[in-house]
Amino acid sequence: MYKRFFLLFFTVILLGCKVASSAALPVIDSGDVLPDAKQSVVLKSVAEMVSRYNYKKVELNDSISGVIYNRYLKSLDGNHNYFLASDIKSFEPYKTLLDDDIKAGNLEHVFLMFNVYKKRYKEHINYALAQLNKNFDFNENDIFVYDRDSLPFIASQAEMDNQWAQRVKYDLLNLKLASTDMAKNKATLKKRYENLLSQSAKLVSTDVMQVFMAALTNAIDPHTNYFNPASAAAFNIDMSRSLEGIGATLASENEYITIKALTAGGPAIKSQQVDIGDRIIAVAQGKTGEFQEIIGWRNDNAVTLIRGAKGTIVRLKLLPKGKNASDKSKIVELVRDKIILQDQSVKKEIRTYNQNGKTVKIGIINVPAFYLDFNAYKAGDPNYKSTTRDVKLILDTLKNDKVDGVVMDLRQNGGGSLVEAVSLTGLFIKTGPVVQVRDTRDKVQVDDDEDPSISWTGPMAVLVDRFSASASEIFSGAIQDYGRGLIIGTQTYGKGTVQQVYDLDQIINPAIKEMLTSLANKNGIKPVGNTSKFGQLNLTVAKFYRISGGSTQHKGVTPDIIFPAIIPLDKYGEDTEPSALPYDMIKPSTYTKIDDFSTVIPQLRKLHEARMVTNPSYQYLSADIADFKKREGEKSTTLNEDKLKQQRDADEAKLLERNNLRRVALGLPPLKKGETRAKNEDLDFLKLEAGQILTDYIGLNKAN
The missing domain is CATH 2.30.42.10 (PDZ domain)
Known part of the structure; x- marks a missing residue:
């Protein structure tokens, strides 16, 4: 209790702010996690920086307080397995208090919510352990609801006990399907539950602080x-x-x-x-x-x-x-x-296609990231590692191999160096703008490729997916705007913001650090002064725009030829983030288009779609996506052993059959149950189709 009083007193004295009032707070248990004075300073400092300097200007008020509260609550118990409805009712006043708490550097309510969660967690796991002494009937037709995020919080302790009893039965049934030794299964589950308690007991104040700060910053925008x-x-x-x-x-x-x-x-x-x-x-x-x-x-x-x-x-x-x-x-x-x-190199391969009886060679370059060895670059090392340098070397080898076209594969490339995005674009254009950056003062800077040399002048395409983000979107957007190449795949992520890293040790006033140390030492609390670390803040400070004026933020890049979305577009991507900055436009840069694909794209789509109608791999992929969506909507499962086993066996057989059909379609032998595929096998038919689309373009271009 003394430590709690000291922290509240310290917050009032040091920060000169009033602690928000609320209903009477419960007595703190010896096992509760408590904040320290350093975290109060960090909270207030981050709040001020986010409010004043973030690209997205958000006032800390009751409205944003509710958003932060909901995010924090979800991070603690998003599946509604721990808190009782009465707990949630007691937290209700905090919805409009958290903004005042944040401004004051007051973490009292934040830690109170966490400690109630920790208490409930311990209670429910201990209840689960006690259930292991009972016998379960796996012939009953019980149903276990494992996905509860859209359901109300459980109202009574009896209902909560029933939910956890079903969870224990479900966990045991899963183990029983793999082994009939029930004593061993119970011992395994006992150890698992004890591990959960052990991990919970190891939680410290920095863990709570990290979770709450994520709720705070992500309520502002996803990348702060x-x-x-x-x-x-x-x-x-x-x-x-x-x-x-x-x-x-x-x-x-x-x-x-x-x-x-x-x-x-x-x-x-x-x-x-x-x-x-x-x-x-x-x-x-x-x-x-x-x-x-x-x-x-x-x-x-x-x-x-x-x-x-x-x-x-x-x-x-x-x-x-x-x-x-x-x-x-x-x-x-x-x-x-x-x-x-930095040492990850781009990779190449050459695929051959048939175009009206003639062989067409397509070079495929996989670019895993936009990397740059900054230290070697600054030191003047002529052999410094970078994406652009590696791609240029590969393009030289592909020209020697006399390829007819090049596919740049940027799938799952989450970005990296902005400098590399600009210089890589420069390998395919003569000179000109590549990306525009607007800062918090609405000042727009245009980043240009100033190198007139071009490494590849032939036909090209860029293959992207939902996880192609940031620098990948800058590159593919510029290639599309210039009409330099075809964009193939699915809509990209839509991450069009710029972050700057701030070391809070450099931001927080040294005098405050000394005061923290002095007060902590005086009151017998672990020092948190000059030698401690306050962490860092990644603050969104600018926004990317394409040279055509549209932002890559939120919308990303839309391909010219669209592939099925293996990665669910409604689950991943900037446009799924409620706090994401919106799409907008600024004045276009001055640039000259290299080519215009508007007349040929409809023809390419028609050829692609005709192939997909009879392509077995495409049909199996579509079926996989449909199955995934169906299973994603499932929220419960049977606790009947025979039914669950039949379901599992059927799923395994279906998966093996579909994988073998896919293999046969690609000219590979089927596998037997339990057999693993060879490491060098390539089942990526979408990559092959991207090369085929570029081959189609080469054919149409020659015909015209």
Whole structure:
């Protein structure tokens, strides 16, 4: 209690602001997580910077307070599994108080909500542990509702207990489908639940602060972010593009550590056994180490376990994307490596096509990121690594190979260096503007390609998807505006904003740091002064615009020839973010179009669509997308063992059959159940079709 009083008193004295009033607050338990004075200073500082300097001007008022409240509540219990309706009712006043709290640097209500969540979490997991002493009948026709985000919060403790009893039954049934040893299954589940309690007990104030600050900054816009010291270190490792591990981006989703992205050239993607969406359920060190289950773990703890020194072995137990917990997992052995994104090279391949009896050679260049070794560049190293340099070298080899056209594959390229986006565009045009940037003062800067040399003058296309973002959109948008090449694929992400990194240690007044240290030492609290880190703020400071005047923000780039959306457009992308900056336009730059595809695009679409009608791979892809949408809408599952097993077996058989039909369509032999495909097999028919579309264009162009 003394620490709580000191923090409130300190906030009033140091910041000169009144603590927002509310109903009587509950007595703090010994296990509660409490904020420190440093976090109050950070909160107030970030609020001031976001309000004054962010590109999107947002006033902290009751309206935005409600948005922040809803985001924070969702981050704590988005699936409505922990809070009772009475808890939510007690939080209601905070909807219009959080803006005042933020301005004052007051975290009292934020931490109160979290501590209630932590209490409920502990209660429900302990209840689940107690259920393991009971026997379950798996012949009943019970239904477990696992997706509750659109349902009201549970009103009574009895109803909550029933929900958790069904969850335990569901977890046990999943294990039972893999093993009939119920004693072993209960022991496994007991260990899992105990791990959840253990991870919950390890939560500290910086964790709470990070979650709330994400709710605050993302209520302003999706790319303004605060990073606490640990998160800032992880972010900067990512930005420096150097770490030792497996080359995967992980996130915690529904208590599973889920693979969200794979690093080109990393051990995970090289294995061809790890896919985006796979869930890691256990980790083992070396060839013989014991597996440690990580279901329910914090993401940072899981990352620590998975990362390791170059050359060491880590084994992952994976639950593949789209599989249920009852499905069989697979074990993947990976040798950790040094992942240096700057050293990821673009890659090439040559595909041959038949055009009216003549062979057409298409060079396909995969560009994983817009990378640049800034240190080597600044040091004057003539061999510094960059996307543009690597592409230029490949274009030279493709010219020697006498290819007829080039496809630039930018799928899942989330961007990178703006300088590289401009210089890469310059390889395909003589000179001229590439992108416009408007800052908070409405000042527009035009970034030009000033190098008159052109590395490729022949036919070209750019292949994009929903995860092509930022620099990828600048490049593809410029190519489209100039009429330099065809854009093929799906609508891009729509990330058209510029962020600047601010080190809060450089922003927060040193005098405040000294005062924090003095007061903390005087009151026996851990020092938080000059040697501490306050984290960093990534602030949105500008917006990208195409040379034709339209922003890449929100809308992204719309292809000339559209492919089916493998990545759900209504789930991923800037236009799915409620706080995203809108699309708008400014005055176009002065530029000269190189070509005009308006007359040929309808013909190319017609040829493409005619092929797709009879293309088996296209039909299977369409069926996969339809199945995904159907399963995405499912919110419950049967708890009847026979029915669930039949459903799982049918799904596995259907998946194997469809994959084999796809393989046969591409000229590959079918696989038997349990057999894995060869690592060098290429099942990417959309890439092949992009090359075919460019081949069609070459044919039509010659005919004209």
